[in-house]
Amino acid sequence: MSLLDIKNLSVDIPTRHGVLHALKNIDLHIDAGEILGVVGESGAGKSLTGAAILDLLEPPGRVVGGEIRLSGERISGLNPQAMRQIRGKRIGAIFQDPLTSLNPLYSIGQQLTQTILTHLPMTAAQARQRAVELLEDTGIPAAAERLDQYPHQFSGGMRQRVVIALALAAEPELIIADEPTTALDVSIQAQIIELLVRVCRQHHAAVLLITHDMGVIAETSDRVAVMYAGRVVETGPVEQIIESPRHPYTRGLMASIPRAEAQVERLQYVPGNMPRLSDMPGGCAFHPRCDRAMIDCTSLVPLLETCSARSQLACWNPLPLGQASDEERA
């Protein structure tokens, strides 16, 4: 049994001009201790998936179908009190901007001990001791002294370390990390990614890592899910998604990334833009941009089907299996 199991999850956003289907029939699972990367362009529904798991969808967005199970137990549609027992305790969260995810009016120590006391049976002194350990784990020098400082006294990279410590405070089984390094410098990014992977392995936490940076995914994830226009279009082990993707969109996305290892004359790209939610083409949402589109693609939606033990694909005319995309990159 997987740790997190998402089946057929759909999210709608009702607006004045009609209902937008923001997520459609999402199927995802994460095993205990696994790192699953979720990639896609802005508006593909990556962050919305994370928010739906945490039951933090912004109204009027709401789950209209499907279910989310954590260790077999259904957590979608729980009442807010029950959900609050799970959020922070069993599922931790790390968001993009470390400044806005910390309360500027409370010291780091207050925020950490409050989280620990809420979820774990500890005395105040034990909680404070644990807070110091967590800060040491996340590489904050002089942790005991810095405990009484406020968020503005920390740099961006240090703040993100505090946020990671907060997410781990109650020993969660799963961490949702939504673009955890996007607001940071490249050099600091490397430190934070290394830290995130190390402490999550140490604490046996699984991670749902949402990012648009394929380099970060390549370094950290075990498996990758590619999203496009509110659907999962391909999943698979990270090497397979990068080296021999089968969905034409994944191939285009990979080819458009400039690589520091080698210089190419021209970057390849997928022509056009992702369709707006209000203006979704029929059939496969990718068909207007796809060079392999056939007549079926314009009318029938391809469903996510299992093609091997660890990979799934939603495409009527995928690239042949095992064909390395070397020629395309050349």
Next chain:
Amino acid sequence: MISQPLVQISGLSKRFDVSAPWLQRMVNREGRKIVHAVNDVTMQIERGKTLALVGESGCGKSTLARLLVGLYRPSSGRIEFDGQDLVQTLNSAKARALRRRIQMIFQDPYASLNPRWRVQDIVAEPLRVHFPELGTAQSHGRVAELLHSVGLNPKDATKYPHQFSGGQRQRISIARALAAAPEFLVCDEPTSALDVSVQAQVLNLMQDLQSQRGLTYVFISHNLAVVRHVSDRVGVMYLGRLVEVVPTQRLFEQPQHPYTRMLLASIPKMKKGLQSRAPIQGEVPNPLSPPSGCAFHPRCPQATAVCSQQTPELRHFQGIQIACHHVQG
């Protein structure tokens, strides 16, 4: 190499006074606080080529860009554009003629276009300023041509910026910059607000425009993979100083400065298992109180006593320019 460089920068510095108000300084007995955003930068920008500036946030790359287009006045030093002193000319009657030749593209295509103006008016504004002799019909024709050259539909001219996606807006910014028919374009992180697939479209467009029009680019980016793709030469900055200026190919194949090597090592690799990246130790020091000597020495694995005492100068060394005690020998 024989032709004269388009831009010659010598000893350029920009200092900002970030002191607290006078009364507060008296009460707390503090002095003035000065940030050296750009410190003694000397370099050349060659015609028709792309110079990339890289470095971590706060290293002064955007300040240098703003100095180059005349948005800031230098605290000291000189910028020569095609043989004329930039600051002097911008204060003289010839200012408008010079401004036409230098244009800028900004990072955020959501903030740099006026939301209340139609695309037609946005792109035509430089035409009104620099080519007032054009009539309405001619100006409409030029806007249509410009939109076409950046891959937009000339019919889009009647729309407003909010009707476009991020990539399309950045194309509008490029069309606006090109309207003045400039020779020199300063691009401050032009693609970092865009998705990868859209970024590739915009980078390819910028390359095409460069080869068609012989443009000279200064390209600021923190993404080294993008820099490798677009630039001919790279200037690496650290805390307001240039630490290495080197042809792009050599930067990636034989990085010399310890800081450059660390930056390169911190890029995520797309192939797993080759080598995991070595994170840079520590963070950028506070620019208000930079370390003595070489500003990089507290983070540098090769630092010795001399590094904390003397600031290394940017010197020519085996075909590159570098500021490091240990590479110059």
